[in-house]
Amino acid sequence: MMQQLNLNSKKAFVKIILDIVHADKFVSPSEFIYLGEIQKAIGISDEELDDAQHLNTIDCLVEIRDFSPEIKKEIAITLYEFIISDQDIHKNEVKTFLVICDGADIDIPLEISKSLGIH
Secondary structure, eight states: OGGGSOHHHHHHHHHHHHHHHHTTSOOOHHHHHHHHHHHHHHTOOHHHHHHHHTSOHHHHHHHHHTSOHHHHHHHHHHHHHHHHHTSOOOHHHHHHHHHHHHHTTOOOOHHHHHHHTOO
16 A cells, blocks of 8 residues: 555654654664665665655655655554564654654554553
């Protein structure tokens, strides 16, 4: 589904991923590898990824608000996978996840809420 997004939407998606990745001030090898997989899967170049890093998070959340519920669920799952990818659920990653979901009007799937202890 993400491949169908336009370039600005893809950059918004990548920006919030980067916000999660950097929330704990450490990018693990597993996060780096997973980011490369996402980058390839959605078809975004290294230059476009670099551009995304400099976007305003609020603007990205506004962009994501208009995504379909299915894509928003896919985003929640992807962000969750980044949080758990390094086997360390850092409280700042969870806080950032909650702010992103609230700001972008993303419903958090119940199984993710339970896993992160955020019912």
